[in-house]
Amino acid sequence: MITDQQLNSLAIFLGTLMMGLIVLYHFLSVNDQDTGSKSTEEGAEKASKHKLSIVGAK
Template identity: 50%
Template structure:
């Protein structure tokens, strides 16, 4: 069985690791080149949704 102190240390460790990973992700995202960001956007397929209707195209 896990003790309270072990659970506390595990929670502190996992929380700290999550925060470090979040900070690293943001650091790399901010410092990424614009060309790389555009290349990733171009590769992502666009999802087809329902056609949008505006007030001027609706039939009454």
Template identity: 50%
Template sequence: MISDSQLYSLALFLGGASVLLIVLYHYLEINAENTDDLSEERKADAVPVKAAGKVKS
């Protein structure tokens, strides 16, 4: 049977490992080079169009 101290150590290790993996994933995702060519439709969605002087409230 696993003791409380072993369970505590396992939980700390797995929690720390998951945090490190999440940080690594975000670092790699942010620094990844984007090589996808966007279609014209997707380019229109990606760039916001300025309103013609009217502001919706």
């Protein structure tokens, strides 16, 4: 059977590991500029073309 001390150590280890992985995920997602900036530029380009088609300009 698992003791209280072993359960405490396991909970602290898993909690620390989880927080470390969350920080790593956020660090990687914030610094991922290749895919994020490309999709933003494409979206702005499409919106601009759509706006121009509504106004009637070419």
